[in-house]
Amino acid sequence: MAFVTAALTLGAFLSVLYLAYRWFLPRPLPGIPYNHEATKNVFGDLPALREHARITGERSSWLPLQSRKLNSPIIQIFASPFTKPWVVLTEFRESQDILLRRTKEFDRSDHFGNIFKGLTPDHHISMKTANPQFKVHRRxxxxxxxxAFLNEVSAPRVHEAFSSLVDLWARKAQLANGHPFSASEDFYNAALDAIWAVTFPLDPKDSVINAQRQLLAGTTSINTTILSTDIDEPAVFPEAPIPDAPKSILTLTESLESVMISPLPKFTFWLMSQLPYMRRARAAKETMISTELEKAKVRFSGNTKKDQVARCALDDILHRELAAAEKEGREPVYNTRTIYDELFGLLLAGHDTTSTTATWGLKFLSDHQEIQKKLRDALRDGFPMAIAESRRPTAEEISKARIPYLDATQEEIIRKSMTASAVTRIAMVDTMILGHHIPKGTNVFLMGNGADFIEPPIISEIPEEQRSKSCREAKGRIGSWDPTDSHLFKPERWITVEDGKEVFDATSGPLLTFGLGPRGCFGRRMAYLELKIVLVLLLWEFELQAVPQALSSYGAVDKLTHQPRQCYLRLLNSSLEGPRV
Structure with missing residues (x-):
């Protein structure tokens, strides 16, 4: 009898386990294609995604690959256990419509917000548009x-930071004596110097790049025997230590990689935040911002604070708080979580985007010598005074320059670098996409790194009746890429001819790197300004020569930023300026 009871109990227990297992299996949305094998595992597509990341070193390319595999511009993916499937859209017109004209149906994704909430809990990037605090933060x-701010405050500081990088690389090129050297870390650090100087009053002598310049100033040679026998062997330089404050920003930025690839980003960040090195980094970041706020209070203590010209982003934000306090009849409050997180957000996003995109740009231009030459010729024509005076173009000259081929090359670098591979939204109501029902609360990934962008469309023609009314009415406002060459690096695709003159046309074809609409990237103008200054200064000073294929691979990239893990340069003095003394 006891045996029968035990058997029945065990059977009941196993039945409950089986039913629970069945309950937690992924549940597809009707009609939208999906990987059928994923519905047989509670982890869905996650094992396949992780295997792809293990093999390729990245994860962003996996989603558009599934669209190709399933032969559909709209698919569903089970990438987060015990949650609704993600809907993945690889079709520009519909994505554009969602971002520009269907903003009441779709808003900032919770999945995206959870990635950043650990580091910046009170930053506007994670907030829904309808949240009253979102407008407060944006104001x-x-x-x-x-x-005014970009040209008068940001441009000079960015110019100074990357001029310092140019000087560092001139020294490295001299020591390398024709050998390539790794540029990734220098670029990453210079981009941090640039956005730091925009955000806070940074003395150039305290920059990360200046420390490296000082270290190499006393270096007379690189003692590696192999450099004398193999011209393709990379030169290796000593590295200056990075101070605690900027090091903390780099550490916190890099922590996002683990959070972003996790199916449970909030829990992953909580676990990481318990680690000693993360605690130290967060404490150093908080101390740095607190110190800068105290310095700003001193600057604001004079009688002319209303008329004070903003020296940096911090000053401008505090001016805003001061004006709001006076309007509301209260004392200004500077040490708030809002101000801390918005300032940190500038540092977090401002250096990573620029360094990633520009690093890809260096690789593209090194590998396409004819495009590099054409761009350098355009710079020669675009800055005649700098040529005549044998100097670099100034920040003001660069920010005001209208050079179509420079704009086109910059846009093509952004298109091909795919720094942000997708824009994420969440359905705020039950709605439709390409004739498919999308339930409220579904995360929608609008892909910008596959079909329509750098690959041919999944389907050559989607029936117009499947599209929304607003999408049908907006047909033809932005061009499409020639599917036979959309994979190529080709700045000319952004050029049109008007009245016999070449003109840059930003509507030539699709681009989603910075998003679109009211929730598009806030820092887009800053990113464009930084990249423009970087390209002018580097090509003004150097010719980027090709490096061996082993050092120029496009394969392994950072899973978070899509940045090449290494970018090697071989530099010569540019013909735009005479030989260095």
Whole structure:
């Protein structure tokens, strides 16, 4: 009898386990293609995604590959256990419509917000558009992307930071004596110097790149025997230590990789935040911002604070808080989580985007010598005074320059670098995409790194009746790429001819790197300004020569930023300027 009871109990227990297992299996949305093998595992597509990342070193390319595999511009993926499937859209017109004209149906994705909430809990990037605090935050920082701030404050500081990088690389090129050297870390650090100087008053002598310049100033040679026998062997330089404050920003930025690839980003960040090195980095970041705020209070203590010209983003934000306090009849409050997180957000996004995109740009231009030459010729024509005076173009000259081929090359670098591979939204109501029902609360990934962008469309023609009314009405406002060459690096695709003159046309074809609409990337104008200054300064000073294929692979990239893990350069003095003394 006891045996029968035990058997029945065990059977009941196993039945409950089986039913629970069945309950937690992924549940597809009707009609949308999916990987059928994923519905037989509670982890869905996650094992296949991780295997792809293990083999390729990245994960962003896996989603568009599934669209090809399933032969559909709209698919569903089970990448986060025990949650609704993700809907993945690889079709530009519909993505554009969602971002520009269906903003009441789709808003900032919770999945995307959870990635950043650990580091910046009170930053506007994670907030829904309808959240009253979103508008408060955007008003606080809105002046930072105005032409006045960008041209008068940001441009000179970015120019100074990357001029220092140019000087460092001139020294490295001299020591390398024709050998290639790794440029990734230098670029990453210079981009941090640039956005740091925009955000806070940074003395150039305290920059990360200046420390490296000082270290190499006393270096007379590189003692590696192999350099004398193999011209393709990379030169290796000593590295200056990075101070605690900037090191903390780099550490916290890099922590996002683990959070972003996790199916449970909030829990992953909580686990990481318990680690000693993360605690130290967060404490150093908080101390740095607190110190800068105290310095700013001193600057604001004079009688002329209303008329004070903003020296940096911090000053501008505090001006905004001061004005709001006076309007509301209260004392200004500077040490708030809002101000801390918005300032940190500038550092977090400002250096990573620029360094990633520009690093790809260096690789593209090194591998396409004819495009590099054409761009350098365009710079020669675009800055005649700098040529005549044998000097670099100034920040003001670069920011005001209208050079179509420079704009086209910059846009093509952004298109091909795919720094941000997708824009994520969440369905705020039950709605439709390409004739398919999308339930409220579904995360939608609008892909910008596959079909329509750098590959031919999945389907050559989607029936118009499957599209939304607003999408049908907006047909033809942005061009499409020739599917036979969309994979190529070709700045000319952004050029049109008007009245016999070449003109840059930003509507030539699809681009989603910075998103679109009211929730598009806040720092887009800053990113364009930085990349423009970087390209001008580097090509003004150097010719980027080709490096061996082993050092120029496009394969292994960072799973978070899509940045090449290494970018090697072989530099010569540019013909735009005479030989260095």
């Amino acid at each position: 606080l920082i809105q002046d930072l992307m105005t032409p």
